[in-house]
Amino acid sequence: MAFDSEYIKGTAQNLADYEVRRAFLRVQRNETRVKTQLDGLNALDKALKALSSAVKDMKKADKGMLVNSATFSKPDFASATVGASAVAGSYDFFVEQLASRHQLAVSGLRPEDLGSGTLTLSQDGKSFDIDMTGIDSLEALAAQINGATDNSGLKATLVRTGGEVSLVLSSDKTGAAQAIGVSHSGTSPGFAGAMDGATELAAAQDAKVRLGGENGLLLTSTSNTFDQVIDGVSLTFSKAHAPGDTPLTVEIAQDKSATREKVQAFVDAINGLLGEFDSLTASGGKGGERGALAGDASIRSMESLLGGLLRGQYDGVSLMQFGIVADAKGKLTIDSKNFEKAVAADPEAFEKLFSGEGNLFDALDKQLATYSASGGLIKSRKDSLDAQMRRVDAETERLEKQHEMFYQRYLKQYSNMARIIASMEATYGMF
Numbered sequence: 536m537a538f539d540s541e542y543i544k545g546t547a548q549n550l551a552d553y554e555v556r557r558a559f560l561r562v563q564r565n566e567t568r569v570k571t572q573l574d575g576l577n578a579l580d581k582a583l584k585a586l587s588s589a590v591k592d593m594k595k596a597d598k599g600m601l602v603n604s605a606t607f608s609k610p611d612f613a614s615a616t617v618g619a620s621a622v623a624g625s626y627d628f629f630v631e632q633l634a635s636r637h638q639l640a641v642s643g644l645r646p647e648d649l650g651s652g653t654l655t656l657s658q659d660g661k662s663f664d665i666d667m668t669g670i671d672s673l674e675a676l677a678a679q680i681n682g683a684t685d686n687s688g689l690k691a692t693l694v695r696t697g698g699e700v701s702l703v704l705s706s707d708k709t710g711a712a713q714a715i716g717v718s719h720s721g722t723s724p725g726f727a728g729a730m731d732g733a734t735e736l737a738a739a740q741d742a743k744v745r746l747g748g749e750n751g752l753l754l755t756s757t758s759n760t761f762d763q764v765i766d767g768v769s770l771t772f773s774k775a776h777a778p779g780d781t782p783l784t785v786e787i788a789q790d791k792s793a794t795r796e797k798v799q800a801f802v803d804a805i806n807g808l809l810g811e812f813d814s815l816t817a818s819g820g821k822g823g824e825r826g827a828l829a830g831d832a833s834i835r836s837m838e839s840l841l842g843g844l845l846r847g848q849y850d851g852v853s854l855m856q857f858g859i860v861a862d863a864k865g866k867l868t869i870d871s872k873n874f875e876k877a878v879a880a881d882p883e884a885f886e887k888l889f890s891g892e893g894n895l896f897d898a899l900d901k902q903l904a905t906y907s908a909s910g911g912l913i914k915s916r917k918d919s920l921d922a923q924m925r926r927v928d929a930e931t932e933r934l935e936k937q938h939e940m941f942y943q944r945y946l947k948q949y950s951n952m953a954r955i956i957a958s959m960e961a962t963y964g965m966f
Contacts, residue, residue, distance in 0.1 A: 575827025
């Protein structure tokens with residue numbers, strides 16, 4: 536009976552598989568366990584970071600859970616940014632003039648007028664000099680002005696029209712203090728005449744607005760934006776009134792719909808994390824799929840901590856007092872009727888519940904960081920599992936080498952046996 540090479544290789548392979556099968560199964564079980572836990576922790580980390588990001592966004596000083604809005608009797612006259620601290624009310628404004636940037640046009644300069652003396656430009660109590668030596672074109676002069684080290688608020692451009700080139704000097708900022716001053720010394724008569732005869736294209740002026748109507752309280756600003764004229768409100772005016780015009784009426788009020796949307800976004804973020812907890816810790820009974828972190832005590836600890844924060848009181852008030860309660864499954868819901876009534880009754884307490892040091896967002900942010908930060912508990916758990924996976928990989932590599940050793944041993948033994956049998960059959964054939 537002769538053994539062909541394929542039979543010998545197959546037998547050696549089967550015997551080598553048998554030698555390491557139990558060890559391989561053990562390693563595979565460990566690999567599956569570690570990968571499952573890593574996948575679970577990655578999902579948990581993603582959910583924690585999603586909530587942490589939402590909380591950080593809501594904590595920002597220019598935001599807030601309470602949303603106020605502004606409406607205008609003439610929408611094209613102004614816009615507003617309204618903060619959570621704004622007090623509801625009605626205000627009349629009369630815009631006498633808008634703030635503007637100073638702009639001068641210097642015409643009639645010729646190349647032969649350049650190349651000597653000093654040009655001094657001033658603005659807002661500061662000045663800088665341009666040495667005209669070697670400057671032989673308007674392009675070079677504009678470049679020297681724009682590149683001057685001490686130039687912090689002035690721009691030079693060239694404007695071409697009707698075959699004539701003008702040097703235009705513009706202030707970067709609005710306001711009367713930003714007026715551009717021009718002086719010179721040692722320059723040519725042509726240069727001095729052109730500079731002294733510069734045309735004012737736009738005046739440097741502050742915005743002037745009267746609160747209460749055309750004869751009301753005068754307010755001024757170097758820009759068209761007025762901050763905190765009304766507490767918690769920033770107004771930007773874009774159009775001036777003509778004498779006798781009806782003032783602009785600004786109504787500040789709570790935006791109930793937008794406030795509800797913000798609270799709903801918060802509730803959704805919390806419920807998203809709670810849902811991830813449920814999925815990851817599912818027991819798998821009654822045909823359900825077992826969660827990747829079923830039985831993990833740290834998840835239940837997180838859930839308990841989160842529940843405590845959500846049930847807590849901040850500045851003497853709680854979520855429940857504003858109609859934000861947990862349902863039978865522990866998820867947050869909004870009781871619309873109680874919510875709107877409570878917020879309307881005490882908007883300041885509602886805002887303080889969420890915002891400020893030591894309040895809900897601050898507490899959530901600090902606690903979530905202990906889990907999701909770069910040095911947090913989730914990272915430590917993942918690092919531990921990564922180390923286990925490296926050991927699994929090393930064990931797999933060792934078993935693969937062992938398998939190859941067994942395979943080569945059995946291949947050699949069966950090949951030798953095949954040669955002996957072949958030799959015996961050849962000898963037997965001689966008789």
